Amino acid sequence: MTSYDSLLTELRSIALLESCGHVLGWDEQTYMPPGGAEHRANQLSLLAGMVHERATSPQLGDLLASAEQNEKSDDPDSPTAANLREARRKYDRSTKLPRRLVEELSRVCTLSQQAWVQARKDSKFADFLPWLEQVVALRREEADVVGYGDGVPYDALLDEYEPGMTAAEVTTLFAGLRDELVPLIAEIVDCGRQPDISILQRSYPVDKQRDFGTAAATAIGFDFHKGRLDEAAHPFCSGFGPGDTRLTTRYDEHHFPGAFFGTLHEAGHGIYEQGLNPAEFGTPMGTYTSLGIHESQSRLWENFVGRSRAFWNHYYSAAQQTFSTALTDVSEETFLWCVNDVRPTFIRVEADEATYNLHILLRFELEQPLVSGDLKPADVPAAWNEKFTQYFGITPPTDAMGCLQDIHWSGGGIGYFPTYSLGNMYAAQFFEAARRDLGDLDEQFAAGDFAPLKTWLNQNIHQRGQQYRANRLVEVVTGEQLDYRPLVQHLRAKFSELYGL
Amino acid sequence: MTSYDSLLTELRSIALLESCGHVLGWDEQTYMPPGGAEHRANQLSLLAGMVHERATSPQLGDLLASAEQNEKSDDPDSPTAANLREARRKYDRSTKLPRRLVEELSRVCTLSQQAWVQARKDSKFADFLPWLEQVVALRREEADVVGYGDGVPYDALLDEYEPGMTAAEVTTLFAGLRDELVPLIAEIVDCGRQPDISILQRSYPVDKQRDFGTAAATAIGFDFHKGRLDEAAHPFCSGFGPGDTRLTTRYDEHHFPGAFFGTLHEAGHGIYEQGLNPAEFGTPMGTYTSLGIHESQSRLWENFVGRSRAFWNHYYSAAQQTFSTALTDVSEETFLWCVNDVRPTFIRVEADEATYNLHILLRFELEQPLVSGDLKPADVPAAWNEKFTQYFGITPPTDAMGCLQDIHWSGGGIGYFPTYSLGNMYAAQFFEAARRDLGDLDEQFAAGDFAPLKTWLNQNIHQRGQQYRANRLVEVVTGEQLDYRPLVQHLRAKFSELYGL
Incomplete structure (x- = not known):
């Protein structure tokens, strides 16, 4: 050997x-x-x-x-x-990483997460502050030990989740995104039209949601012979290895989109895991590229496919039959608009496809100075609320609905948030390239045919494992450099039509 | 340290x-x-x-x-x-055990089990024979390596499951049991009375079976805060460690006793696991004594409690309410008799409380000569059928219903079967001792109060871990030596009454 x-x-x-x-x-x-x-x-x-x-x-x-x-x-x-x-x-x-630092990080993050759970419940940032200070200090120490070349300490943290990506690159991309997104959202809000989203809060029996979501996940290509869908309080996807990928979701009888798009989202992650080369299990060539690329796969199926007009063109009559009490008097157009409702809200995980990215930008813009030392942990709530008001036009009434809402920082996950919006950008670029290669995707979706797209993703992304790093993969697959504009174009096209902008 | x-x-x-x-x-x-x-x-x-x-x-x-x-x-x-x-x-x-032998046993048993699955399906003993020959040869080799003092090779195998027990002791106990059991069963068969067990094959909706079984398992003391009940094709109990014990069962709408007594049986195992001292986890003092003692706990709850008149005195009205379609015209007495039906059948796992032991005796009486070399694997079917006819008065029509029915030998489990009947004997002795210590158990069961018995088992058996080996534990707990007679007394008393012998 x-x-x-x-x-x-x-x-x-x-x-x-x-x-x-x-x-x-x-x-x-x-x-x-x-x-x-x-x-x-x-x-x-x-x-x-x-x-x-x-x-x-x-x-x-x-x-x-x-x-x-x-x-x-x-x-x-x-x-x-x-x-x-x-x-x-x-x-x-x-x-x-010295053993002492690894153990200290593990210990502090466990306790910090417990403190965060209580602090969020009580909406008392002061109770979480000492833990945030320790977490930031330890992660800053980690950055120094890992090193960051000519860059900034934040690079070393980002690199854990998105290998090779730098804060400078993200800053440029996110600035472009922000400059397009803020006015687009303002246009939507100012147009004064809103769908009646109470439709989505009617009664959607949980058993039927489960069947409907499972059928959709199967249709887009998640293989239930090699996986399962179960319930969990915090939905996730876990790839155990070749032949066994687990999805989870949570059901609320009076909130249809939560479980349904959650299932498509996790199935997107699952299709990536199932698409990895089983013969390369455990080696980089059989491992997902980065968290951002992983997220691109979930977002692509959830948003670019699952919230598209073509998708509901195919699925709406089945939905109407399945959830007859809720949807009998709702037109396809109204339903499509409801599942694409855009409005500023406080909580990231409940945000729509457009405002979601602003939630991420805000976090990235606070994380960087936190790590560099320019923002003191004690000043996070004020900075959060100021930026939030600036981006969304509304101010969080409590820290629980503001800077205490996410688990990430409490568990040490600083540098993780950008991967969510990078995932959206990758997804837009991949989707554009797939459309070029595969012809009329809308026609395929409207016919319930998702196999060409799934196979394209298998071949172009999944089977490549870590052969290329994320932004190189984008170049190889799409012929273009990583760019925020395809995402903006996707959002502007979709919402202009829905909101008549 | x-x-x-x-x-x-x-x-x-x-x-x-x-x-x-x-x-x-x-x-x-x-x-x-x-x-x-x-x-x-x-x-x-x-x-x-x-x-x-x-x-x-x-x-x-x-x-x-x-x-x-x-x-x-x-x-x-x-x-x-x-x-x-x-x-x-x-x-x-x-x-x-040399590494070679361990690996060879593991390899052969895996393949042998696969061959057995097919051979049982086809009822072709010849296809399993070469594997049985290899398994017996390897286990015999293991016995020689492990050693057996002045005893016989079988002792070394039995010792894996029931430490300290010898073939000679088991032979004496089983001979006594056989001499009492064969005539008792003959009396039952000859009396010509049989309950109408088709009652148990009426419709018992699975959801209701699940709820009813869960309620009963809870009542006898299985703690669902520290455990679960799920479904599996081959029911089992698995103790993961302190605070987490998993039970499984399987449901058949048209066979009430399977899941119900199966659940009580596994709950009995589970109550043992939950009763081990958590502070001693992983050490002998926090580990179950032997497979026989483990089985005594499942049999005690399944048979001595769950099939008793007092138990159904408490539960029958609830059963009648829950399964109203099936049981509305069935008296408590008839139901009790049905769940205590005794009749010779071919399959061990479906056998009743009395004939079950004959199934075990037969296997033990074949295993010993198999290991000593006095019985050739090729002669197993003939020997099985001859003994079966002698004990049960009926002859297996196929090997699938005879010597191919159990998984144990195919997986190397030679010397395991005796622990099932030892478990029944231990259970009878423990139950007798508990009755002495706790007063009128029947009165307690009839009032739905199982806590005194559960606590008694916790203190006298579970919390002791491996402080004593099995037959010493029996002495310490009951003041008597290990004996087959309490089991015979229990069976004779119960069935004399039910069958009017």
């Missing part, structure tokens, strides 16, 4: 062990009885420790160095080069 | 890792999509390998030796002595 083969064998084995933790994590969120929490934490902590030990072992470092020595390649895009590049990136990042 | 403390820490950590596999195993049987089978097998094999490596490591051996050196105790029943005794037993047994 060459050192390269040995390296891959060890990476696969580590991933296999890690995937055991995914099963336990899924069970924790879906079926675990309350009394099992402490034992489960012990199990997960043991597995995580074992994975970390092997992923940072000197033996793995030796294998990696020796493989790099033996596998010289002129093609930086070859599978071998990609595997070595990404294995090196991950190994270096994890081994740079 | 003393070497004894270090030993316990390592044992706990190994058990924690092992318990991760239990979660994966449970998921495999309950929710895993079909496509996940191969990856799940890889995950479980990795975990099992890691557990085996740590459980047989020289470091663990050194810790054990050093702890034995330092912790001299005059009291062989002290927790420390028990922990060392059982840790030593387990370590010696696992380290004696």
Whole structure:
């Protein structure tokens, strides 16, 4: 066995062990009885420790160095080069962190998250502040240890979720997006027309929602022979490995879009996981590119497909039959408008396709100065509310509906938010390219045929694993550089028509 | 930290890792999509390998030796002595097996089980025969490696499931049981009276069965805050660790007793798991005594409680209300008789409380000569049918309904069957002792009060872990030696009354 083969064998084995933790994590969120929490934490902590030990072992470092020595390649895009590049990136990042910092981060983030749950409940930012201060300080320390070249500390954090991306690039992209999005949303609000979204709060029996969502997820290409859909308080998708991908959603009888678009969203993640090359499981070539690219797949199916006129052209009569009490007097046009309602609201996870990005921009614009030290954690609520008022024209009445709403920071996830809007941009560019390659997608959707798009995504994105980093993947797939304009064009075209702008 | 403390820490950590596999195993049987089978097998094999490596490591051996050196105790029943005794037993047994034999057993048993599934389907013993030959040869080799002192090779296999028990002891007990049971069953058959068991095949809606079974499991003391009940093709109980015990059952609308008594049975196992001392998790003092003792707990709740007159005195009106269509014209007496129907049948897992033991005796009487070499695997079908006819008065029409019916041998489980009837004997003795200690149990059951019995089992059996081996535990708890007669008395008293013998 060459050192390269040995390296891959060890990476696969580590991933296999890690995937055991995914099963336990899924069970924790879906079926675990309350009394099992402490034992489960012990199990997960043991597995995580074992994975970390092997992923940072000197033996793995030796294998990696020796493989790099033996596998010289002129093609930086070859599978071998990609595997070595990404294995090196991950190994270096994890081994740079001293054990003390890893443990301290883990300890503080666990306690911080508990404190956040209570602080949000009480809407008392002061109770969360000391934890936010510690989290920011530790993550800032992590950035210094990991390093950020000529860039800024924020780059080192962003890089964990979106390898190779920099704060400067995101800043440029987000500035362009903001300059187009703020006026578009203002136009929508100012036009004075609004759909009657109370329609979506009528009675939609949960059993029927489950069947309808499962049928739609199947239709767009999620393979239930190799996956499941269950319920969880906080919906997610978890790929255990080849042949087993789990989706979760949550149902509310009086809120149709939540579970339905949530299911399409998670199914989009799931189709990505199911589309990875099973033979490459555990190696970079069999692993998703980045969180942003992952999000592009969920957003693409949720928004570009699931909220499109063509999609409901196909599905509305079935919806009307299934939810006859709720929809019998509702026209297709009205329903389409309802599921594309745009209006400023306080909570990110409930936001529409357009304003959602402003929620992300705001967070990114606070995270950067938080990490650089230009914004003190104590000043977050004021800064949040000021920016929120500026972007949305409304001011959060409480911190629970403002800067305390998201779990991310409490768990250490600083640098994560940008991947959501990057995902929207990637999705717009991929969708545009698919439309070029596949002809009239609307006609296909209207006929209930989603297979061409799914196959295109499989071939162009999923099967490539980490062969390219995210913005290079965009270039290879679309022929264009990463750009915010396709997203803006998509949003402007759709909402101009719906709102008659 | 003393070497004894270090030993316990390592044992706990190994058990924690092992318990991760239990979660994966449970998921495999309950929710895993079909496509996940191969990856799940890889995950479980990795975990099992890691557990085996740590459980047989020289470091663990050194810790054990050093702890034995330092912790001299005059009291062989002290927790420390028990922990060392059982840790030593387990370590010696696992380290004696050469890696080659462990791997060969694992490989052959996996293939053998697959061959058995097909052979049973086709009822073709010849297709299973080569595998049975290999399994017997390997297990016989294991017996030689493990050793059996002055006893017989079968002892070494039995010892895996029922530590300390010997074939000679089981032979004596089973002979006594057989001599009483065969005439009792003959009396029942010959009396010519039979309940109309078609009553139990009326319509019992599955949702109502689930609720009714869950309520009964809760009433007898299974804590759903620390456990769940799900569905699986082959019902089982899996204790993940403190605070998390999973039960499974299967429902058939037209067979009431299957799920109901199955749920009580698994709940009995679950109450044992939930009753173990959580502070001792992973050490012998926090582990169940033996498979036979485990089975005693499930049989006690299923049969001694769940099929008793007093139990239905309390529950029958609720059953009649819940399953009104099925039971409205059925008297309590008739129902009680139906759930205590005794008649010779071919399939062990469907057998009644009395004939069940004959199924076990037969298997034990074939396993011994199989292991000693006095019975050739090729001669198993003839020997099975001859014995079956002798004990039951009927002859299996096919091998699928005869010697191919059980999964155990195909998976290497030779020496396991006796624990089922030992469990029945232990249960009878424990129940008798509980009755002595707790007064009128019937009165308590008839009032729906199962807490005294559950608490008594917690204190006398569950919380003791492996402090005593099984037959010593019987002595400590009941003041009597292990004996078949309390079981016979229980059966004779119950069926004499029901059948008017």
